[in-house]
Amino acid sequence: xxxxxFEPVDQETxxxxxxxxxxxxxxxxxxxxxxxxxxxxxxxxxxxxATLFVVVNQFVTGILLTVYYVPSVQDxxxxxxxxxxxxxxxxxxxxxxxxxxxxxVALAVLHMLRVIFHGAYKxxxxxxxxxxVVLLLLTFAFGxxxxxxxxxxxxxxxxxxxxxxxxxxxxxxxxxxxxARGGDDLSAxxxxxxxxxxxxxxxxxxxxxxxxxxxxxxxxxxxAPPKKED
Amino acid sequence: MAESxxxxxxLSRATLAIGGAIVAxxxxxxxxxxxxxxxxxxxxxxxxxxxxxxKVEVGKxxxxxxxxxRTTGWVTQEEEVSVYxxxxxxxxxxxxxxxxxxxxxxxxxxxxQDVFFCPCHNASFGKDxxxxxxxPPRPLDTFDIMVEGGQLLVNLEx
Numbered sequence: 001x002x003x004x005x006f007e008p009v010d011q012e013t014x015x016x017x018x019x020x021x022x023x024x025x026x027x028x029x030x031x032x033x034x035x036x037x038x039x040x041x042x043x044x045x046x047x048x049x050a051t052l053f054v055v056v057n058q059f060v061t062g063i064l065l066t067v068y069y070v071p072s073v074q075d076x077x078x079x080x081x082x083x084x085x086x087x088x089x090x091x092x093x094x095x096x097x098x099x100x101x102x103x104x105v106a107l108a109v110l111h112m113l114r115v116i117f118h119g120a121y122k123x124x125x126x127x128x129x130x131x132x133v134v135l136l137l138l139t140f141a142f143g144x145x146x147x148x149x150x151x152x153x154x155x156x157x158x159x160x161x162x163x164x165x166x167x168x169x170x171x172x173x174x175x176x177x178x179x180a181r182g183g184d185d186l187s188a189x190x191x192x193x194x195x196x197x198x199x200x201x202x203x204x205x206x207x208x209x210x211x212x213x214x215x216x217x218x219x220x221x222x223x224a225p226p227k228k229e230d
Numbered sequence: 231m232a233e234s235x236x237x238x239x240x241l242s243r244a245t246l247a248i249g250g251a252i253v254a255x256x257x258x259x260x261x262x263x264x265x266x267x268x269x270x271x272x273x274x275x276x277x278x279x280x281x282x283x284x285k286v287e288v289g290k291x292x293x294x295x296x297x298x299x300r301t302t303g304w305v306t307q308e309e310e311v312s313v314y315x316x317x318x319x320x321x322x323x324x325x326x327x328x329x330x331x332x333x334x335x336x337x338x339x340x341x342x343q344d345v346f347f348c349p350c351h352n353a354s355f356g357k358d359x360x361x362x363x364x365x366p367p368r369p370l371d372t373f374d375i376m377v378e379g380g381q382l383l384v385n386l387e388x
Contacts, residue, residue, distance in 0.1 A: 061256075064264075067263070067264060068303075075304065078304040079304050082303060086303075086304075087263055087266050089259035089263045090263055090266075093259055093260070093263055
């Protein structure tokens with residue numbers, strides 16, 4: 001073998017991560033997301049990440065719940081009871097989803113308050129702020145539609161009352177109420193619609209808006225806490 | 231071993247460890263939750279009345295039906311269980327399942343041919359449940375039968 005024909009194998013470039021990076025640019029992506037420069041911040045700046053973590057939890061546990069949950073008036077309550085009482089770890093998965101929902105609202109609101117108090121919604125972060133507002137509204141919609149799904153007394157009456165709120169809208173109230181319920185009364189149609197909205201429509205919109213929100217956070221970077229002179 | 235670990239390395243390892251623990255926290259319950267119903271069920275055995283032993287013709291399997299309540303998942307349903315009762319002497323009874331041991335089709339006793347016939351793959355079983363022809367790997371399953379108080383009782387898994 002002629003010396004110099006083959007380069008000696010460099011241990012660095014032989015690592016699997018380099019193999020992948022050469023083909024996908026994975027290292028650059030990793031560095032852009034996790035090794036980006038940030039200003040000196042405090043714990044309040046973790047609220048967005050905390051919300052994101054709960055979102056992941058809601059996706060994981062929510063998908064698992066749909067394995068057994070059946071959104072029909074005959075089965076909804078029975079399947080929730082089956083998940084809670086019979087299936088191994090079912091109580092834990094439903095519990096994580098239930099409390100995760102509350103945590104998601106709380107963390108998203110706290111995250112929003114931090115952004116307001118720091119004036120972090122200002123130029124050039126207006127789009128990040130606007131997508132954040134949409135994400136918060138989506139979170140409320142998730143909470144409202146998910147609350148009906150166990151189909152117990154609390155769910156039924158909370159949604160009866162909740163949808164009635166739409167009725168007080170001037171002129172269009174009746175119409176909005178019928179849209180929300182899928183008819184005059186809370187029924188099998190309402191349950192089925194709320195389920196479809198909760199597990200298909202809202203997650204699809206959430207993923208899109210969340211992608212824009214996170215892309216902007218990474219692209220623009222986060223703002224430092226304002227100083228006295230700001 | 232006094233290997234010094236840099237702050238950066240420690241933090242990245244700690245992040246990986248905590249992240250791994252969280253992922254396991256989802257994955258382990260998820261596996262239990264999904265595979266849970268695959269565990270063998272702990273069904274009870276019970277004696278159920280079928281009818282009078284007088285109805286059983288000697289030397290000819292006679293079909294009896296009984297209804298049992300079974301819970302699968304969150305649904306409790308009445309199910310019909312069919313049992314062919316067979317006796318050679320009018321005193322000792324055996325119960326035969328009407329489920330073909332090949333792939334689970336229902337077999338039927340054909341009087342003029344004296345065999346249980348399975349329409350799915352043309353299998354046949356003798357009166358005592360032994361395979362006479364076709365693909366079944368073993369004889370028809372049996373039930374324990376006893377006579378008590380003028381009643382045929384069958385031992386079923388509820």
